[in-house]
Amino acid sequence: MHAILSIRIAGTGHALPRRAVASTELDRRLGFEDGHLQRLSGVENRHVCESEDQIDLAVAAAEEAIARAGVPVCDIDLVLGACGIPYQPLPATAPLVMRRLGMADGAAAAHDVNATCLSFLTALELAAGRIALGQSRAALVFSSEIASRALPWQDQPDVAALFGDGAAAAVVTAAPDGRTGIRASLLRSYPSAYGACEIGAGGTRFDFHREPEAFAAHALFHMDGKELFRITHRHFPRFVEQVLDAAGWSREDVDLVIPHQASPLALDHMVQHTGMESGRVVNIAARLGNQIAASIPTALDIAWRDGRIRPGMKLLLLGTSAGVSFGGMAIEV
Structure with missing residues (x-):
């Protein structure tokens, strides 16, 4: 294939x-x-x-x-x-x-x-x-x-x-x-939870000169963990199934899962609700924290350096993001 x-x-x-x-x-x-x-x-x-x-x-x-x-x-x-x-x-x-x-x-x-x-x-x-x-x-x-x-x-x-x-x-x-290459790539968004994870200031939403108080109030990161959990718990397992189906893979075919390192607790939840074996999931969240977009490629590089990735292996890159969006990519190396 x-x-x-x-x-x-x-x-x-x-x-x-x-x-x-x-x-x-x-x-x-x-x-x-x-x-x-x-x-x-x-x-x-x-x-x-x-x-x-x-x-x-x-x-x-x-x-x-x-x-x-x-x-x-x-x-x-x-x-x-x-x-x-x-x-x-x-x-x-x-x-x-x-x-x-x-x-x-x-x-x-x-x-x-x-x-x-x-x-x-x-x-x-x-x-x-x-x-x-x-x-x-x-x-x-x-x-x-x-x-x-x-x-x-x-x-x-x-x-x-x-x-x-x-x-x-x-x-x-x-x-x-x-x-070698990408077998499947999928991105899906759930904008009903748009405000659950955001920094509101810095773009055109608030004018720094005309609305200094509103600008300052929205200059810090805000996250509604309960809303993010609700959306993820409801939709993410099915999303993972869609990525696997698009790749023509089963869970057992996946050699290594490289997820976004949202948090150690989020990774535990992902393992429990997607049926992935924890031993096949790269988990660096406890020692490096959530590095936003750098989380997935950092986990990828560390897995390669640690000898966990070899030619011919099937990798599943997974993540969630503000917006709210889910992303998945199936790669054979």
């Missing part, structure tokens, strides 16, 4: 800030007893930017992915930024990463794709489509997140404790034999 988008993930990489922050350190800073935030969030540790910025992380992850792919930078003709939160509203983040990588003007197309936590999957599908159509030779897809910003530590410390910073990247090329 040939892939519907015949591509090869030639190399991956990830980068973390130097500073690691344990939940016990946050407990002491906020006046909680040791273990309080870890009990609420399930997250033991996360990395937080101090000396680095979002572009530093993106470039470090991209350089690692390029080196592991063995693809000359001059062969990359597409750079896709897949970040839930951009470096700045305008212009896109991808051209700046392209410049920092030393790529010449006009050498590639560079733009962003934003599907919040599912941005990497969305950008990966776009890159694969262009390569399969012969419109690109090699693509760099990166996700870089400073998730530790704008968190609601006063009102929702259990939510704020979920997040950590990081970046990851992948280099995608054509598959030489046509047998």
Whole structure:
């Protein structure tokens, strides 16, 4: 069986800030007893930017992915930024990463794709489509997140404790034999829960000059966990079935599940309600937290480095995002 988008993930990489922050350190800073935030969030540790910025992380992850792919930078003709939160509203983040990588003007197309936590999957599908159509030779897809910003530590410390910073990247090329690549890719949205996970300020919704109080009130991350759980519990198991059906796979065919690291509790819930064996699920949430769009590619790179991915294996990439959306991709490597 040939892939519907015949591509090869030639190399991956990830980068973390130097500073690691344990939940016990946050407990002491906020006046909680040791273990309080870890009990609420399930997250033991996360990395937080101090000396680095979002572009530093993106470039470090991209350089690692390029080196592991063995693809000359001059062969990359597409750079896709897949970040839930951009470096700045305008212009896109991808051209700046392209410049920092030393790529010449006009050498590639560079733009962003934003599907919040599912941005990497969305950008990966776009890159694969262009390569399969012969419109690109090699693509760099990166996700870089400073998730530790704008968190609601006063009102929702259990939510704020979920997040950590990081970046990851992948280099995608054509598959030489046509047998590796994407078997199925599916994205479905449930906008009835649009406001359940958001940062309202920063776009055109609130004018900073005319509505400073409303702007400030919506400048922090907000999450309605109960509403997100309701939507996910009701629809996600069926969505996973649809992805598997589209790929022509059963649960038993899947060698490794690489999910968005929403939270340790969310991963446990996914395992219970989708019938996936926990031993086949990459789980790094407790030690790195929720890295927004960087979660899936970071888990992918760590699984590859740990020897959990080998040629011929079937991978299932799964996630949820604000909006609310579900994403799934079946890949044979």
